[in-house]
Amino acid sequence: MRVLLVEDEEPLARYIAAGLRKHGFAVDVAHDGGTALDMCGPTPYDVVVLDRDLPRVHGDTVCRRLAERGESRVLMLTASGTVEDRVDGLTLGADDYLGKPFAFSELVARVHALARRSAPARPPVLRAADVTLDPARRTAERAGRLLSLTPKEFGVLAWLLAAPGDVVSAETLLDKVWDEHADPFTNAVRITVGTLRRKLGDPPLIDTVTGAGYRFRP
Secondary structure: OEEEEEOOOHHHHHHHHHHHHHOOOEEEEEOOHHHHHHHHOOOOOOEEEEEOOOOOOOHHHHHHHHHHHOOOEEEEEEOOOOHHHHHHHHHHOOOEEEEOOOOHHHHHHHHHHHHHHHOOOOOOOEEEOOEEEEOOOOEEEEOOEEOOOOHHHHHHHHHHHHOOOOEEOHHHHHHHHOOOOOOOOOOHHHHHHHHHHHHHOOOOOEEEEOOOEEEEOO
16 A cells, blocks of 8 residues: 655654555655645555644645545644544544554554555455455465565555456556655566565466556456
């Protein structure tokens, strides 16, 4: 899932972004409200983690504009966690609200929950053929054999399992599993699919559809 983190405190932004990436999210970072709005224009983020007190454009304004667009779920962060602040944030259009300081596990759980709401409904555990993937537990198995997958391999497998039999383009995988620093001309998707195939083993489950993308055999 693609996440935009908007946080003006750069050390905190680096910490949150690194933690979310370890949990398999593709994370872009903005340090002010104006940049966040510029980035949300061309990029369809599943979730925006938004600090409320931002320079250039205040977080309240960013939240209101994102709510008007209706393209992303918004998780608002703030140093003040009073009932009035939570009500204000939700009234502005935020989908969820988390006060600082927070437990990182709770942040991850809330981002996961919002990401599920932003995408077409998926079962909590994905299954196709003899493969099972549990996004919440970050586990994947084939025929009862635990698979050791990198975050990118896990993300690619999740997208393919979500629509077994359907073709998923390399562009879609690059957009949803990687972040803004990914080179659109890179071989990253092809290489990741190759290593994923090897880890899944035989018989092969992922087909390459020439000129279109990849398909998981149902």
